[in-house]
Amino acid sequence: MPDDIIYVTRPSLPPREDVMSFLDEVWDSRFVTNGGPIHQRFEAALAAYLDVPYVTLTANATLGCMLALRHLGVTGEVITPAFSFVATAHAVNWVGADLVFADIDPVTLSIDPADVERRITPKTRAIFAVHCYANPCDTQALADIAKRHGLALIYDAAHCFAAKDEGGSLLRHGDLSVVSFHATKVFSTLEGGAIISHDLETKQALDRLCNYGIVDESNVDSVGLNAKMSEMHAAVGLAQLAHVDRDIALREQVVQRYWDRLKDVDGIRCICPPDHPGRNNYAFPIVVEPDYPLSCRTLHERLKENGIHARRYFYPLLSQLPMYRDLPSADPQGLPQAIGASKKVMCLPLYPDLAPEDQDRVLDMICNPPACDWAPQPYAFDVMQTPAGYIREDLDRVQNSCA
Known part of the structure; x- marks a missing residue:
């Protein structure tokens, strides 16, 4: 095999000095996690860049998918495409829901709404769609199906940083969308992700779920996870956003x-x-x-x-x-x-x-x-x-x- 290997992808990294300027702030403040000042600046900058209402940062997109399903109380059957990365199915499995695989559109390779509707039963509770390779799903058809059958609609939008359709960011669709900042993606925090929501109450609930469900030092209101993004990863993201x-x-x-x-x-x-x-x-x-x-x-x-x-x-x-x-x-x-x-x-x-x-x-x-x-x-x-x-x-x- 040749020595000069060409890999399928290689992460983009911001200039080291850009990251170091943010890390100096972290070292000075000793605030390294739990929604510190760099984390808060990064969330605000992301929401503005992506033109979405609210962003909840997560340690990775898989945890984001799990928390999105958890927040919406999804149990029973969840319809998701068979053609996707393993994290899509595993997230459904981890929250205790039942996977139902659907076929895909042969052109976009994203989930086929007609097949989704054929697979709906009285046990169906959610559609977990994937914008495959950032090719938009038929979002209107899926929204109509979800509304008609009273289902939650969540998008695994791992591939979709900065992707748009004629109405704006792809991340605005569904009840919730989850985007990945993994090193293989267009935009990276080395490891990371985010959940996109539409109102402040939902964002605050997701923020609590990212931190074990903790409300304050004396109150826990839900069964959450440790899914927080650290200040270090937020610093990389804040530096990378400029590039x-x-x-x-x-x-x-x-x-x-x-x-x-x-x-x-x-x-x-x-x-x-x-x-x-x-x-x-x-x-x-x-x-x-x-x-x-x-x-x-x-x-x-x-x-x-x-x-x-x-x-x-x-x-x-x-x-x-x-x-x-x-x-x-x-x-x-x-x-x-x-x-x-x-x-x-x-x-x-x-x-x-x-x-x-x-x-x-x-x-x-x-x-x-x-x-x-x-x-x-x-x-x-x-x-x-x-x-x-x-x-x-x-x-x-x-x-x-x-x-």
């Missing part, structure tokens, strides 16, 4: 280069066009279609062998994981689009300082695949689940044989 617009613009240049060379490659479909207004350029996922000479798995392995670490986001499906695959909603017959996406989607390396020559290495590998004279044959089932719960990928196996 995020530049980072998004640099990401756009990378996305444009990918788009220009891949848009006409047979068998490669690009999901996130660079000219879409409000896009934050979080990821560059491609769909490897059957008319491309290699399967997605084989292309992924070929890239890795040449020092390029792309990522199959999201493979396997949540519904194929051992702790979830026996759920009734995990039946692959009911998730055709999600299964197809998990087999065909791969995210290419993307970060602000990805050098053009490194990006060319990625592109040359994709645009010049090895010849293969195998022609795909029709299969009744591309993916089948055995009684033991394992996945057999017959089509990939045949394609791999000619790579």
